[in-house]
Amino acid sequence: MRISELSRRSGVPVATIKYYLRENLLPKGEAVSATQAEYTEEHLKRLRLVRALAEVAEVPLSRIRAVLEAVDKPDIDLHTLLGVAQYAFTPPTEAPADDPDWERAQRRTAELLAELEWRVGPGSPARGQLTRAVAAMERLGRPPSAQMLRGYAAAAHQAAEWDMDCIDPGASREENVQQAVTMSALMEQALSALRRLAQEDESARRFGCGADGAGAHGEG
Amino acid sequence: MRISELSRRSGVPVATIKYYLRENLLPKGEAVSATQAEYTEEHLKRLRLVRALAEVAEVPLSRIRAVLEAVDKPDIDLHTLLGVAQYAFTPPTEAPADDPDWERAQRRTAELLAELEWRVGPGSPARGQLTRAVAAMERLGRPPSAQMLRGYAAAAHQAAEWDMDCIDPGASREENVQQAVTMSALMEQALSALRRLAQEDESARRFGCGADGAGAHGEG
DNA sequence: TAACTTGGAGAGTAGTACTATCCAATTGAA
DNA sequence: TTCAATTGGATAGTACTACTCTCCAAGTTA
Structure with a gap:
């Protein structure tokens, strides 16, 4: 696949993909000629991952790069793999x-x-x-x-156990990286959102005037 | 207190305090003369709150401003107060x-x-x-x-209940605002950190090689 | 009275994340 | 074969955020 197709399939502008290539957020495609390179499905997956982390989880590109670099080292066991991803994230x-x-x-x-x-x-x-x-x-x-x-801490540990249930020790390394990174960053967003919703619910239950819960404060 | 004392007591540079005043993140001090203004303990508290949100919780100043403005409207009940703070945060x-x-x-x-x-x-x-x-x-x-x-969701609701336990319906409005905002933003950071630590622990238990947990991956 | 401080205003800076332009080489349709 | 279009690569420019610096006249302190 050429860069324009990568752009079309991911929804990311070509200029941005070029920027990511420069910034080592995306590995270079295989050079076919001086002005042509071939990109694979793996490039597309990685690009989507970068965008999800940047846009949804609001992780700065510098930290995304650190995570991807840390994780691209071969020959490390699963626990260490998850560990370096975690360490690079924080x-x-x-x-x-x-x-x-x-x-x-x-x-x-x-x-x-x-x-x-x-x-x-x-x-x-x-x-x-x-x-x-x-x-x-x-x-x-x-x-x-x-x-x-x-x-x-108890709630966090419970969440971590569910997270680890999603890791399959038998799966491929690339699979586990994707899973772990997605887990760390996107489920954190989900947890944050759920906590806010739960606060709204609990506040309504305790201090709310009407008890219907439908649009208590102005429909944002 | 003059601006320099506000700076000394908060650890925030005078230039930054002036910037926050321009950006309406901090209410202006009471003008004593054309070139002198008086700041109170309330200003100090607010300044510390802004810094905690910006530095620790990494909330953008624009959103901190939105929260403070939303919360500065008088005559709203506790549930609505918590609600607008929450809405402005997200x-x-x-x-x-x-x-x-x-x-x-x-x-x-x-x-x-x-x-x-x-x-x-x-x-x-x-x-x-x-x-x-x-x-x-x-x-x-x-x-x-x-x-x-x-x-x-269950874990998030549990956390939200503990959060609401910290709100005293009889306390002053300014107290509750501080408490709610601190809660939302700083306990979220704490929860995120605890989840990461719990993931590390759970990963060590399930996939770890040695079972001691002391410095499995290279002492950050 | 002379050095210092203050509040206010404006411009300047560093970092992040793109976005746009230019170029020569290459490709694909006429 | 020719010629517009595309590609990769490089460089420069932009918008935004969060300060930081400089200047100034008015006011305070030694």
Whole structure:
């Protein structure tokens, strides 16, 4: 397939595909001649994946590139594959110096993970992300209760188990990468949306005036 | 307090505070003279909130402005207050024309919400967000199973209940706004981080080689 | 009174994600 | 065979976001 067909089938403008090629978000097609290259179904799949992550999950292209590069290394086992994808997805957090809120948050998250006995690497960037969120809440004078964190952790673990149910250890590497990345990014969007909808529902139940739930606040 | 003290106490550069004032992210201080204005503790709180949302939750300033403006309207009840904050937070999604994946996703999300009997407005932007995520997964050939969506929905509702437990109907309006906004944005970050950590744990349990969990993939 | 600070305005900057233009080589229809 | 159209590759330009810097006159402090 030529670049124009890739464009037509994916709905992505040719100029954008060229940009993705330059930025190493898409591997180059096989050069047939000096001014012709052949693209495959794999290119189309990868392109669709990049667009889904960029448009729907709002992942910056730099991080998409990091994930794809991390994942393109051959000869790693499934757990490591999922791990590097995860690690590349999560932006690294640098700890501020001499911040009591940060110190407290870090202590709390470490205690939580120890209590839950989760098998997470000591340098997992999601630790930093969690610490940052908790520290920000401390700074605003609204620290989350230990109970709340434990509850959220239980819900998150439940979600993670369903996620892992979708991974087939026997499937191909490319399959598992697609699955894992889709999982991480798109189900996160879905979870975020569901939580917002659930908040609206719960708010209606507790504080709502009418109890019908149909268009309480103006039909956006 | 003068602008320089606001800067010192918040850690935000004076130039940035001036920018936020121009962009209506922070109300103007009370003008004492032509070249002097007085800022209060409320300004400091608001500034810290803006920074937490921008830096930690990565909410674009335009959406922070929308939330703060929506929430600054007086004389609305608690449920509506939480609702407008939520609505302003969620970017509106426009449906693509003639997309079978989108149609299917929309049908599935509508069915899910109906089955769960959640009281959500028909124009709630989180519906669009959910439809978009599901449609993207359909397009990639990896639609989430109905079971998985139901499971995620249950987890999301559980989280929403804990969220609402933190809202005190008797507290001041400004309190509730802060609480609701902090909740929505920062606990979402925390949930995302916890899900990633839980995925790492679950991946280690199922596919891991060593079973110690200490630094399986290279100490980020 | 002289150095410093302040609020306000405007321009400048860095980064992200495209988008448009140009070019020579190549291809496909007349 | 010829000639418009397409292709890949390179470069430049654009729109947007989030600051950051500079300037200035008015006001405050030593």
